[in-house]
Amino acid sequence: NAGVTQTPKFQVLKTGQSMTLQCAQDMNHEYMSWYRQDPGMGLRLIHYSVGAGITDQGEVPNGYNVSRSTTEDFPLRLLSAAPSQTSVYFCASSYTQGWGTSYEQYFGPGTRLTVT
Amino acid sequence: KQEVTQIPAALSVPEGENLVLNCSFTDSAIYNLQWFRQDPGKGLTSLLLIQSSQREQTSGRLNASLDKSSGRSTLYIAASQPGDSATYLCASTGDSSYKLIFGSGTRLLVRP
Numbered sequence: 001n002a003g004v005t006q007t008p009k010f011q012v013l014k015t016g017q018s019m020t021l022q023c024a025q026d027m028n029h030e031y032m033s034w035y036r037q038d039p040g041m042g043l044r045l046i047h048y049s050v051g052a053g054i055t056d057q058g059e060v061p062n063g064y065n066v067s068r069s070t071t072e073d074f075p076l077r078l079l080s081a082a083p084s085q086t087s088v089y090f091c092a093s094s095y096t097q098g099w100g101t102s103y104e105q106y107f108g109p110g111t112r113l114t115v116t
Numbered sequence: 117k118q119e120v121t122q123i124p125a126a127l128s129v130p131e132g133e134n135l136v137l138n139c140s141f142t143d144s145a146i147y148n149l150q151w152f153r154q155d156p157g158k159g160l161t162s163l164l165l166i167q168s169s170q171r172e173q174t175s176g177r178l179n180a181s182l183d184k185s186s187g188r189s190t191l192y193i194a195a196s197q198p199g200d201s202a203t204y205l206c207a208s209t210g211d212s213s214y215k216l217i218f219g220s221g222t223r224l225l226v227r228p
Contacts, residue, residue, distance in 0.1 A: 031214045033214075033215075035218075040220065041220075042120075042205075042218040042219060042220045042221070043160075043205070043207075043216075043218040044218075045215055045216070048214070048215065050214075058215065090159060090160065092160075092216075094214060096213065096214045103165075103214075104150065104162050104165045105150065105162065105214070105216065106162060107152070107159045107160040107161075107162075108159055109158065109159040110158070110159050
């Protein structure tokens with residue numbers, strides 16, 4: 001298994017440009033999510049999905065869009081990049097259950113994004 | 117709203133020492149707590165997951181404990197090695213069993 005993969009590894013954007021960060025997993029996990037990591041702020045949840053066709057907002061969703069058309073893929077779209085979106089972005093996945101036992105989450109290697 | 121705190125922010129120890137990393141959380145109604153390791157410029161590697169009904173989990177030289185009543189978890193590393201140098205993050209669930217709330221991490225340096 002490749003686990004959770006993310007592309008690209010690095011990206012530089014100009015203010016106002018749009019782009020899509022790719023995330024894929026081959027573990028048949030229902031749950032996928034996107035976090036951003038900033039110095040002194042820890043990791044914060046942007047958007048998440050509990051299955052194909054279902055997405056919801058996390059703690060910091062503004063400026064980002066997601067969709068989930070397949071179990072394997074969960075792309076994150078930046079609609080109009082701003083310098084405040086300079087960060088490291090991580091995708092994660094896990095099995096999930098509606099109630100009770102929850103499962104270990106697996107993280108991708110990250111995408112380092114700079115917006116100038 | 118769940119908040120997760122890790123103290124200290126940084127720790128430097130000589131090789132061979134046993135050490136404890138601390139994690140505290142404000143809401144005891146958690147589903148689980150997970151400890152991660154992050155090397156510089158890399159992603160997060162899951163170390164241990166403790167379910168709400170469990171008190172501890174062990175993997176090799178690592179032992180994680182959970183005390184929901186006091187809102188605390190500890191990660192014990194036995195016989196530390198230079199290869200253990202990394203940032204250690206704890207994350208607790210928030211209002212669902214899969215949304216994680218992260219602490220800011222403890223940066224560990226193990227000196228040869």
